[in-house]
Amino acid sequence: MGVARCWGEPILNGRADVPLHGRLLYALGEALIYGPVKNVLGFSRIKVAYTAGEAIGPDLFAFYRSIGVNLKQFYGQTEAFLYISTQPDGQIRSDTVGPAAPGVEIRIVESGEVQFRSPGQFVEYLGDPVRTAETLTPDGFVRTGDAGFIGQDGHLRIIDRAKDVGRLTDGTLFAPKYIENKLKFFPNIKEAVAFGDGRDFVAAFINIDLTALGNWAERNGVSYGSYQELAALPQVYDIIRGHIRQVNRDLAAEPAMAGAAITRFVILHKELDADDGELTRTRKVRRAFVQEKYAGLVATLYENARECFVSTEVTFEDGRKGRIEATLTLAEVDDRGPHPHQRETLAA
Structure with missing residues (x-):
């Protein structure tokens, strides 16, 4: 797996600086090891895969990407309709959930809570105006209940539930x-x-x-x-x-x-x-x-x-x-x- 760890991620990201011998060794590994492993796991035809919710370990994340599974992380919730942030190709990290998705605004308030506003967000909880008022801010942002911060790279990192x-x-x-x-x-x-x-x-x-x-x-x-x-x-x-x-x-x-x-x-x-x-x-x-x-x-x-x-x-x-x-x-x-x-x- 040393070849996969060394060259799998750069090849998956489409980097042009991967040397010929690295590409040849990885191709051999794909034929003999990585391909059969993905076949056993049912991943042979996967073009892109996403993980969300509870964080997975960096070693496991790196393993899947090293064998050619384009695994990414995203952050979302039902109130957002789908996702709030996601990792674009070439910006994949195991400790972030990516920058804000197109059209989505993300802010971190003083308490550390992540709040977002997007065109696809929910309008209200049906028949529950009290809960709706608790979740939506006066300026239209959604309180996620999660705490996080945005790094210097522009990526959002979720760290805990805000109440904790x-x-x-x-x-x-x-x-x-x-x-x-x-x-x-x-x-x-x-x-x-x-x-x-x-x-x-x-x-x-x-x-x-x-x-x-x-x-x-x-x-x-x-x-x-x-x-x-x-x-x-x-x-x-x-x-x-x-x-x-x-x-x-x-x-x-x-x-x-x-x-x-x-x-x-x-x-x-x-x-x-x-x-x-x-x-x-x-x-x-x-x-x-x-x-x-x-x-x-x-x-x-x-x-x-x-x-x-x-x-x-x-x-x-x-x-x-x-x-x-x-x-x-x-x-x-x-x-x-x-x-x-x-x-x-x-x-x-």
Whole structure:
């Protein structure tokens, strides 16, 4: 797949600077590998494909484009009739939903909400004037309920539901789902919960992926007896720290999110579970519940503590209740000592 990763995207974008040997190697790969793969997936005749809704990982997005599937992202909703923004050929990025579609106006209001106005937008909710008034602004824009920002490239980036977006104490935009999704794009991270609204910096809970890191442990001769033991290993903390640093670099490249870098994190001793009320049945984090259930651990993350003892009630498969206890390591993302606010707290 190295040839596909190297030349697939440039060839798909119609770039003229792809060398002859790159085109020949890719053509061979198309005949022997990429074509048969697309045939098995039912993608052989696809001219263009779109993804919308929940973000997909950049690796998966790049994979489809590398084998010649012209996959793009767009953003839309029923009230827009179809789409609000879409990616034109040659401007495909995994982290955006493209610039505004022709004839569509997009603006970002002070709260961070994305609003649009277009010739094809809805007129009203039938028989529901109250909801119509809540959705339409006096000047004719539609309130989407989503938060986002427009980058210097003119592309719209959706970061979260507007109601879930907060601010750090210095006014920096804090979009927990946006940060959590970036973390979960790494195969070693199964779940993440970010905290930061009304606080001085961003901190995160991490659930490791037992299968991915279990395979790593086996390949490297690292022994462990349980999820809890694997999650506590210093080597695992180093791996997760590396992933978080990459997320922080990505955030730093986005002016609207540059100040929301993760400062501290903890790898939880148990997987978040729907049976324990921490996830919905569709595996979405119940962030408010998690924050309340682990209030002591969250508070300790914002102090200068290096460890925190936790005792957590769990529900077993047969319905019985039990408790899991552990002393968790609270880690800095960068080895530069405590965050400035932590130093102030310590000095006080």
